[in-house]
Amino acid sequence: MTTDFGETSERASGVAVQPDGKIVTAGLSGGRFALARYTSQGDLDATFDSDGKVTTAITGANDGASGMVLQSDGRIVAAGAAGTGDFALARYTPNGSLDTSFSADGKVTTDFGGGNDQALAVTRQPDGKIVAAGLGNNDFALARYEVGTAEVSGTDVAVIKTGPTTVSLGDQASYTVTVANQSTPDSATNVTLSDTLTGPGRVLTAVPGQGTCTTTATGASCALGTLAPGASTHVTVVVEPTATGALSDTATADATESDPTPGNDTDSVATTVNNAHGCTILGTPGADNLSGRAGNDVICSFSGNDNINAANGNDIVYAGSGSDAISGGNGADTLNGGPGNDKVSGDNGNDTLNGEAGTDILTGGNGADTLNGGPGTDTCATGPGDTAVSCP
Structure with a gap:
C-alpha cells in the first residue's frame, strides 16, 4: 500500500497504532511534515483532515518528521527537524487539525546553539510531558516540553x-x-x-x-x-x-x-x-384524489395513499411513497408507483408501469405494455404484447 501526497520526495519514518486499530504514520512530503491515518482495513481515514492526509510547514522548506507518539486523549505529536536546523514538533487533534493549545499554533522549534539539530525519537511521560531525543550540533540532544493543555478525558x-x-x-x-x-x-x-x-x-x-x-x-x-x-x-x-x-x-x-x-x-x-420532471399537477403529503386533464400531464402526488387517474393524454405519474392506486387511462403513459404497496393499471395505450419498492399489483390493460415490479414480491397481469420484468 502506498499513499501519494503529490510531491516527488516523500517517506514515512514513524508509525503508531491507535487503540481502535487505526494506523497513523508520520514523515515528510516536499519538505513538510506529513501525516496519514488509515482505518484498520488500510483505507485512508476520511475523519482525519477529510482525506486521511495532512501536511504541515514548520519553516516552509526541508522540514520532516522522524518519529511520533500518541497521547491518551487521541492527540498526535510528530517530532523531527525544521529547515532551519532545529528540533521541530507539531501536535494535532484527533481530527488532524493543528492543536493550538500547544505553543499557540500547534508547532514549536528548539535550537541547541547552532549547527544542525534533529529530533529522531519522541515519547511521553506518565504525567503527559513530551520528551524528544536526537542530535544537537553533532551532540546528543534531549528536550522536554510541557503539554500546554492537559490531556482531557471524554469522547470526540x-x-x-x-x-x-x-x-x-x-x-x-x-x-x-x-x-x-x-x-x-x-x-x-x-x-x-x-x-x-x-x-x-x-x-x-x-x-x-x-x-x-x-x-x-x-x-x-x-x-x-x-x-x-x-x-x-x-x-x-x-x-x-x-x-x-x-x-x-x-x-x-x-x-x-x-x-x-x-x-x-x-x-x-x-x-x-x-422541477426537472416538469410536474404540472401536484398532490399533498396526505391522501389525495388526483385526475389528469385532456392533454399530457406530469402528476406528482408526493407521499400518502393516493388515488390517481391520469385520464387522457400521454401522461407521467410520480406517485411517491404510500400505497397508491394509479390508472393510466387513455394514452401512452409512464406510471411510477414509488415506495409502497401499489396497484398500477395501464388501461389503454402502450404503457410503462413501474411498481418500484413494495408489494405491487401491476395490470397492463390494452396495448403493448412494459411492467416492472421492482423490489418486493409483485404480481404482474399481462396480456398479448406485454413484457414483464421483476415479476414472478
Missing part, C-alpha cells in the same frame, strides 16, 4: 453528513449521517442524533444502523446507544420535497461524556429542489 463524537445537491419534485432525497467516536481511550455512551430539516420538504423515514429513530415532518430523533473507541454507525434520512426552493438538513450528535472537540458534532447538507 463527530458527524459527517452526505446527500444530494439537487433533487426534483416527484423524487426523494436520501441523506447519510455517519456518527463516529473518534476518541481512542473511551466509549461514547447514550449517543443521540438530532436531525432537522428546513425548507419545502418533509422527513419520511430515518433508519439507523443501530438503535432507534422517531420522525416528524421536520426532523428525526435517534437513540444510538454506545459507540466504542473508533466505532461508527450510520443513519439514513429520506426526505420528500414538496415545492421548489432550498432544503437544508442538519444533523447534530451528543453523548453522556464531555466532548473535547465539539466543533465536529454538527454537519449540514444544502439541497436545491427543482
Whole structure:
C-alpha cells in the first residue's frame, strides 16, 4: 500500500497504532511534515483532515518528521527537524487539525546553539510531558516540553453528513449521517442524533444502523446507544420535497461524556429542489384524489395513499411513497408507483408501469405494455404484447 501526497520526495519514518486499530504514520512530503491515518482495513481515514492526509510547514522548506507518539486523549505529536536546523514538533487533534493549545499554533522549534539539530525519537511521560531525543550540533540532544493543555478525558463524537445537491419534485432525497467516536481511550455512551430539516420538504423515514429513530415532518430523533473507541454507525434520512426552493438538513450528535472537540458534532447538507420532471399537477403529503386533464400531464402526488387517474393524454405519474392506486387511462403513459404497496393499471395505450419498492399489483390493460415490479414480491397481469420484468 502506498499513499501519494503529490510531491516527488516523500517517506514515512514513524508509525503508531491507535487503540481502535487505526494506523497513523508520520514523515515528510516536499519538505513538510506529513501525516496519514488509515482505518484498520488500510483505507485512508476520511475523519482525519477529510482525506486521511495532512501536511504541515514548520519553516516552509526541508522540514520532516522522524518519529511520533500518541497521547491518551487521541492527540498526535510528530517530532523531527525544521529547515532551519532545529528540533521541530507539531501536535494535532484527533481530527488532524493543528492543536493550538500547544505553543499557540500547534508547532514549536528548539535550537541547541547552532549547527544542525534533529529530533529522531519522541515519547511521553506518565504525567503527559513530551520528551524528544536526537542530535544537537553533532551532540546528543534531549528536550522536554510541557503539554500546554492537559490531556482531557471524554469522547470526540463527530458527524459527517452526505446527500444530494439537487433533487426534483416527484423524487426523494436520501441523506447519510455517519456518527463516529473518534476518541481512542473511551466509549461514547447514550449517543443521540438530532436531525432537522428546513425548507419545502418533509422527513419520511430515518433508519439507523443501530438503535432507534422517531420522525416528524421536520426532523428525526435517534437513540444510538454506545459507540466504542473508533466505532461508527450510520443513519439514513429520506426526505420528500414538496415545492421548489432550498432544503437544508442538519444533523447534530451528543453523548453522556464531555466532548473535547465539539466543533465536529454538527454537519449540514444544502439541497436545491427543482422541477426537472416538469410536474404540472401536484398532490399533498396526505391522501389525495388526483385526475389528469385532456392533454399530457406530469402528476406528482408526493407521499400518502393516493388515488390517481391520469385520464387522457400521454401522461407521467410520480406517485411517491404510500400505497397508491394509479390508472393510466387513455394514452401512452409512464406510471411510477414509488415506495409502497401499489396497484398500477395501464388501461389503454402502450404503457410503462413501474411498481418500484413494495408489494405491487401491476395490470397492463390494452396495448403493448412494459411492467416492472421492482423490489418486493409483485404480481404482474399481462396480456398479448406485454413484457414483464421483476415479476414472478
